[in-house]
Amino acid sequence: MGVWAIITLPMSLLDLIFTILLATDYVSCGRLLDDLTQDEYFCYLDVGIVMTISARGFTLWVVNIILALVMLKDITTFNDSQGKAYKQNISNS
Numbered sequence: 001m002g003v004w005a006i007i008t009l010p011m012s013l014l015d016l017i018f019t020i021l022l023a024t025d026y027v028s029c030g031r032l033l034d035d036l037t038q039d040e041y042f043c044y045l046d047v048g049i050v051m052t053i054s055a056r057g058f059t060l061w062v063v064n065i066i067l068a069l070v071m072l073k074d075i076t077t078f079n080d081s082q083g084k085a086y087k088q089n090i091s092n093s
Contacts, residue, residue, distance in 0.1 A: 005071040
């Protein structure tokens with residue numbers, strides 16, 4: 001289970017970085033939303049669609065990060081408690 005947490009954190013970070021890079025490529029649509037031409041409207045529409053597809057499952061991404069951090073915390077406390085129990089067994093023998 002610890003391997004899953006160790007793999008999940010870098011993959012989630014990579015996913016976030018690629019989404020940010022994709023967003024920076026699509027920020028040049030034009031003016032503000034006040035007086036849009038049809039081309040600018042479609043540019044913003046395209047950006048919305050692309051970002052929705054690229055950042056799909058963002059709620060599951062957040063849940064994945066939280067579970068990975070909890071898993072890593074539990075593993076470290078489990079290893080600490082197992083180490084203490086092992087040392088007590090050795091000293092009692």
